[in-house]
Amino acid sequence: MSEGVARFYGTASKVHDVLAELFEKTFGLELVPEGPYTRAERVGLRDSELDALATLTPIVIHREDV
């Protein structure tokens, strides 16, 4: 609770939707799916770093760009 994280052990997206709806009805809180940005927020990046992340564009590895 203190982390602000709800861990759910299941990978079916329909079940996630049901859980999110149930969680919101029960606790009045909206669940935000985990992803790189939410993880970055939690692991201690500074606000300036989070702002900078939001300006990045994907790297291009493939040969057309080399």
Add this chain to the structure above:
Amino acid sequence: MKKMDLAERIAHCAFLGREFLLYLWWKSETTGGTFDVPGFGEVTLVLEANIVLERKVDVVERTRLTGPDPSSGRTAKEALRHGELPTRITIRLVRDEREYVFTLSDDFTLRSVKLPALLTEEEDERLLERIGLARDLEGMLDALLVEYLRARLSPAFRTETLPALRRFASEVAHA
């Protein structure tokens, strides 16, 4: 420029998950698999039996590789050179002779997690030990994510890390 709200930031930064998986793959292969994780000391991290690579443009192009060492083969690197990035990798991670095996997705979902063998015998203590091991695993992945994101934001990323990633992908072609 309009500042993004949280939902926009989450959607915008989704690609960083695929890049992070590539970073783990690259780091594993270029260090021989053993390196320090900040706060956790030396670990050995190698890719295991499954890797899925995808390119998401108009349609999703997907390469799914399985086998004893799928990341080192020509097909995996060809997929990288075709513009695909990993969306799911299976990792074997060893720290202090304790072994974790798990599949990590680009959205940070963990699947098929095998924790190290438990050392305690009491049922209550075993549960706590399992929770501790799971938290250690998350902590190691978080530390590696911070390392990647700070590297990604560094000016040296464009001049050093990105060229190294491209060399890594091209080396595949000659394997």
